[in-house]
Amino acid sequence: MTQPSFATHEVFNQSPPFEDVDLFALDRPLGDAVAANGGGAAEKELSEFGRHWGSAAMAERGRLANENTPKLRTFDARGNRRDVVEFHPAYHELMAHSAHAGVHNSTWDTQGRPAGGASEVVRAARFYMAAQVETGHLCPITMTRASVAALASQPDLLAKAMPVIATRSYDPGFTPWWTKRGMTLGMGMTEKQGGTDVRSNMTRATRDGDAYRIVGHKWFMSAPMCDAFLVLAQAGEGLTCFFMPRFAPDGSVNALHFQRLKDKLGNRSNASSEVEFENAYGLRVGEEGKGIRTIIQMVQLTRQDCAIASVGLMRSGLAHALHHARHRSVFQKHLADQPLMQAVLSDMALHVEASVALVMRLCRSFDRAPDDAGEAAYVRLLTPAIKYWTCKSAPGFLYEAMECLGGNGYVEEGILARHYREAPVNAIWEGSGNVMCLDVLRALSREADAASAVLQGLVGETEGLPGASETAAFIGKIFRWPDSERVARLAVEKLALLAAAAALNQISPRSAELFAATRLAATHPAMYGAVDLASADIKSLLMRALP
Ligand SMILES: Cc1cc2nc3c(=O)[nH]c(=O)nc-3n(C[C@H](O)[C@H](O)[C@H](O)COP(=O)(O)OP(=O)(O)OC[C@H]3O[C@@H](n4cnc5c(N)ncnc54)[C@H](O)[C@@H]3O)c2cc1C
Structure with a gap:
């Protein structure tokens, strides 16, 4: 959009603010995750x-x-x-x-x-x-x-x-x-x-x-x-x-x-x-x-919110990045049409789509836990694992989102610099990363049968997805190690990834397949966009993320 000119230049090729939008209607993965987990009636x-x-x-x-x-x-x-x-x-x-x-x-x-x-x-x-x-x-x-x-x-x-x-x-x-x-x-x-x-x-x-x-x-x-x-x-x-x-x-x-x-x-x-x-x-x-037993009832819920907020921050990063890429031209072509930028954005969209499916699945368990022992076991085992994975992935994700906006991403007028500074706190408070891993181990040792039933449930829900059964076997094996603390981070991350694939599979089997292929069957590279998704998948992921 052409802006009024300065004495020295005209302003153009800057993306308009991502404001006055419907944060719900624009977010198909959110709407689908809410509906899949029982909240469809609240759409309006x-x-x-x-x-x-x-x-x-x-x-x-x-x-x-x-x-x-x-x-x-x-x-x-x-x-x-x-x-x-x-x-x-x-x-x-x-x-x-x-x-x-x-x-x-x-x-x-x-x-x-x-x-x-x-x-x-x-x-x-x-x-x-x-x-x-x-x-x-x-x-x-x-x-x-x-x-x-x-x-x-x-x-x-x-x-x-x-x-x-x-x-x-x-x-x-x-x-x-x-x-x-x-x-x-x-x-x-x-x-x-x-x-x-x-x-x-x-x-x-x-x-x-x-x-x-x-x-x-x-x-x-x-x-x-x-x-x-x-x-x-x-x-x-x-x-x-x-x-x-x-x-x-x-x-x-x-x-x-x-x-x-x-x-x-x-x-x-x-x-x-x-x-x-x-x-x-x-x-x-x-x-x-009984102070710890009492206050842990509160902490369980704030941990749930740390995970939700982290995914919200990542969603915002993704939406701003996509919006900018669709408006900003480099070398006479919108960033959103450049194959390498598409690879980055679609990989990020896949991460957020799985993350939102996962946190909403967790919330469904919170809804049902009072009357359903299986859902209560899901809450117990997976709340710390999901807090660990979502909160710890947010800072790196937001850094990448910021970079999609180039220099504009790094300055304080935009929201991404603030999101980036905010992100680490969710991993630190309400129990830091290692503490979450120790909590998963505690659930496994104290409520072994319930935890194993949750894992079996995830195996069923991810049947046929690439790498899912191998991941589940690996998790089971590693948690049985006598020295499991030393490898707890690896196992907890894999547990969260398996749960994310399961949650996503109920909503979008095609996205779940891509997620599993890039995160379960293979180790995801350190950087977003370093995985090879087909161009049809890229298009559909990006349209789901922001029409
Ligand atoms: C902005 C902000 C606001 C906060 N607000 C509140 C508040 O309102 N109320 C409140 O009570 N607290 C609050 N906190 C405190 C926060 O909950 C603690 O900082 C957090 O629980 C970690 O405790 P700590 O700082 O004492 O670190 P430590 O307990 O010393 O832990 C340091 C590191 O060691 C790791 N670690 C701990 N034990 C083990 C172990 N056994 N094996 C391996 N690694 C381990 C931890 O994961 C952490 O990474 C706030 C913190 C921040 C940053």
């Missing part, structure tokens, strides 16, 4: 969400929220403690839009029980689309949704909090949670001496009537303006989970003292604090000494 509302989040106005909110980072106001002008964090209005607007669509609560009913139906799949589709626009604000959104699973261990507390969690209002006011129109929750586990090893937590909780007083610190505690946090602290019987609100029951500000905000690589719109608890008020959640 997902398209509405896709149009809204694909608008230029939402993109602008994402930019503003990240350029105007949150600020900690520890004290007021007179030296009184305030411990509040100020966010740009755009951040609050993003929060309000997500809350309005129920991204923070729609998998629960008003009592905090699983909402049933395809609520996980439908909500995941929203989370995935929102992640394409702005991921920082999704941190409190995912934590709020996930906290309900841990609060279920304390039914009296859940019954009080649920009416405020279950609303679709976002209320940013700094007032006690029980007075608000809607509330958000965060999580505090990581301390200076240990994040993975939460058993080393030093923060202590002492009984004070029906409540506890908590003394100690957290080295990372994100979204500090949440209305309450689920924190781990050592009580008489050992590590215990506590509900720590920003306000004590008498209406005074609870003693959560923020030391500073982290200066982070990405995830800039979200604040991540270092905090001290100086005799802070807390209520026990679950039994004393």
